[in-house]
Amino acid sequence: MTRESWTTRTGFILAAVGSAVGLGNVWRFPWMTAENGGSAFLLVYLALVLAVGVPGLLAEFVIGRRSRRNPVGALASLSDSDRWGVVGLLPVVTTVLLLSFYSVVGGWILRYLVASASGAYFDAPGPYFESVSFGPAAVGYHAVFLLLTAGIVLAGVRKGIELATKVMMPAIAALLVGLAAWAATLPGAAGGFEYFLAFDLGYLRANFASVLGAALGQALFTLSVGAGTMITYASYLGEDRSLPADGATIAVLNTLVGVVAGLVVFPLLFAGDLPVGGSGPGALFVSLASAFATLPGGRVVAVVFFAVMTLAALSSSISMLELPVAYLADEHGVARRDATAGLSALFLVLGAVNALRPAVFDFVASTLVDLLLAAGLLAFLLFAGWVLGRDAVEEFREGAGSLGDALATPWLFVVGVALPVFLIFTVITGVLGIAGVSLGTGAVVGLTAAAALAAFAALRRAGSVV
Numbered sequence: 385m386t387r388e389s390w391t392t393r394t395g396f397i398l399a400a401v402g403s404a405v406g407l408g409n410v411w412r413f414p415w416m417t418a419e420n421g422g423s424a425f426l427l428v429y430l431a432l433v434l435a436v437g438v439p440g441l442l443a444e445f446v447i448g449r450r451s452r453r454n455p456v457g458a459l460a461s462l463s464d465s466d467r468w469g470v471v472g473l474l475p476v477v478t479t480v481l482l483l484s485f486y487s488v489v490g491g492w493i494l495r496y497l498v499a500s501a502s503g504a505y506f507d508a509p510g511p512y513f514e515s516v517s518f519g520p521a522a523v524g525y526h527a528v529f530l531l532l533t534a535g536i537v538l539a540g541v542r543k544g545i546e547l548a549t550k551v552m553m554p555a556i557a558a559l560l561v562g563l564a565a566w567a568a569t570l571p572g573a574a575g576g577f578e579y580f581l582a583f584d585l586g587y588l589r590a591n592f593a594s595v596l597g598a599a600l601g602q603a604l605f606t607l608s609v610g611a612g613t614m615i616t617y618a619s620y621l622g623e624d625r626s627l628p629a630d631g632a633t634i635a636v637l638n639t640l641v642g643v644v645a646g647l648v649v650f651p652l653l654f655a656g657d658l659p660v661g662g663s664g665p666g667a668l669f670v671s672l673a674s675a676f677a678t679l680p681g682g683r684v685v686a687v688v689f690f691a692v693m694t695l696a697a698l699s700s701s702i703s704m705l706e707l708p709v710a711y712l713a714d715e716h717g718v719a720r721r722d723a724t725a726g727l728s729a730l731f732l733v734l735g736a737v738n739a740l741r742p743a744v745f746d747f748v749a750s751t752l753v754d755l756l757l758a759a760g761l762l763a764f765l766l767f768a769g770w771v772l773g774r775d776a777v778e779e780f781r782e783g784a785g786s787l788g789d790a791l792a793t794p795w796l797f798v799v800g801v802a803l804p805v806f807l808i809f810t811v812i813t814g815v816l817g818i819a820g821v822s823l824g825t826g827a828v829v830g831l832t833a834a835a836a837l838a839a840f841a842a843l844r845r846a847g848s849v850v
Contacts, residue, residue: 388541389620395546396625397633400617402549402699404608404638405556407489410696414580414646416602420595422582426643429599433639436803437603438631440761441614443768443799445627446779448618450772454710455612458619459763463771471763475612476711478756482611483704484734485749487533490697491525491739492517496669497694500676500686509673517669522739527732533701534728537709538721541620545702552695559692560644563685567651570679576650600806601754606638610761613703616710626784628791641696648689655679705731755814762807769800770843805836 390396417425451458456476460469495516499505505512516522536548567573588595608614618627649672656675672689676682705727712723738745768776777796781788809832816823823831 389622390546391542392546393625393630395542395550396617396621397630397637398553399545399549399703400608400614400630400634401637401641402553403613403617403703404606404634404700405553405641406486406696406700407493407693409606409638409642410560410645410693413602413606413642414649416598417642417646418580418650420591420598421584421587422580424583424585424588425595425599426581428588428595429603430639432596432600432603433607433635435798436600436806437607437609438635439795439798440604440609440765440803441607441634442627442631442780442795443764443776444609444612444614445618445621445631446768446772446776447764448615449621449623449625449627449782450775450779451615452619454619454707454714455615455764456711457714458615459767462775463767468767468771471767472612474756474763475610475615475760476708478753478760479611479613479704479707480730480734481748481753481756483533483701483731485738485745485753486697486701486704487530487731487735488522488526488739488745490529490533490694490701491522491527491735492669493690493693493697494529495521495525496673497687497690500683500690503677503683503686505669505673506677506682509670509677512673513669518739518742518745520740523736526735526739529697529701530728530731530735532698533705534724536698536702537705538724540720541706545706548702549699552699556641556692556695556699557644559688559695560641560648563688563692564644564647566685567648567655570651570655572654572657573651576652576654577647579654580646580650604757604761606642607635608700608703610757610759610764611704611707612760612764613707615764616707617703619710624783626788627780627782628784628787652676652679755811755818758807758810758814762804762811765799765804765807766839766843769796769804770840773800801840804839805832808832808835808839 390399417423417429421428447455447458447462451462453461454472454476456469456472459472460466462468496505499512536544538544539547567576604610652675653671656678658671658674658678673686676686676689679685705724708727709720709723712718712727713720718726738748772779773796776799777792780792780795784791809828812828812831812835816828
């Protein structure tokens with residue numbers, strides 16, 4: 385079976401940015417910035433994107449391009465071990481869970497896009513969201529969103545994903561910039577800008593630990609690392625691409641989308657004299673729905689805004705579906721059409737469960753997926769640092785010129801030692817939280833140190849970290 389590849393470097397970059405840009409970036413990033421010290425948080429976030437997010441992203445790129453396989457096939461073929469292939473199943477499972485709730489949120493966005501034209505939710509935004517977020521109607525819109533996602537993936541890498549993201553990402557950027565320019569003219573816009581970007585150094589000093597944790601979580605989440613989608617996308621790359629340059633470009637573009645989204649959201653809320661507390665999907669629909677109801681031309685603005693959200697959600701969901709499709713095609717020889725159809729049927733059922741059971745949705749969308757993403761990224765980092773070792777350095781340098789030569793060895797140490805220790809701490813903390821076990825900080829640090837040393841010792845024969 386002939387394996388596809390990206391037509392252009394731009395196509396790969398836009399597809400990767402599209403995978404990262406979604407509801408979490410367009411909505412969660414502005415709120416995280418505003419509630420954690422404004423631009424002080426932004427500086428911490430940018431530092432962590434460069435120090436943590438980009439190295440993790442590059443680890444997935446290295447694995448994907450060197451193997452030209454999905455996560456399962458990549459880890460198995462590069463290590464010559466079926467055990468690593470089993471580890472590679474973790475991100476496939478994670479992606480299945482991700483799309484099972486993400487398609488439900490995508491359905492909400494589609495519903496609001498349709499309802500915006502008539503202003504159906506303007507009179508009672510809160511009750512309207514409560515009435516449509518879960519239930520049979522939510523299942524229907526989830527199915528429509530899933531059908532749109534499957535249609536793009538079914539068309540393939542070049543004619544589906546690459547072509548779609550080449551259209552969607554410029555459209556998202558243009559619409560967001562247009563909305564930001566319009567929002568800047570609204571009464572109260574200056575207050576929204578100040579709330580979003582005020583540099584609150586005092587808050588940062590007083591709450592550094594919580595700000596650091598929030599910024600780090602956002603950096604990993606927004607770059608779409610840990611789920612294996614970037615391994616899959618990088619597997620369609622050519623050898624002449626500079627991975628460090630592409631990774632930095634993706635990080636910058638992704639962050640810019642989040643910043644511009646904030647320049648839209650907060651002027652809207654301040655112009656409508658609305659409360660800005662709260663976060664997550666509920667706040668997106670309720671708070672902004674209230675803003676649209678009070679502004680001149682609110683229906684038009686609402687349609688444009690939710691059109692942006694629809695495109696952003698689709699650009700992420702197609703990467704989630706592509707990973708298991710690639711797995712079935714690469715490892716089991718299943719035709720893309722059959723893999724897409726079968727998986728869509730599976731997601732239809734799993735998404736329906738999330739759409740009908742709010743408690744299941746909440747658990748999958750937060751606690752479970754966050755833990756699995758951290759565990760998945762930990763596995764990729766250990767694999768790149770200890771199993772690939774010098775081969776990872778070689779792949780990192782390929783096509784990167786002098787920049788790759790200078791950064792390759794420090795990068796290998798970061799992904800092989802520094803970042804795994806932090807992620808081990810994150811995974812242990814998450815497991816203890818799910819189990820309802822409360823331990824002191826010292827005990828958790830001790831467990832982290834013991835687990836890290838045990839992992840490094842077990843992997844010592846598989847590779848080396850310089």
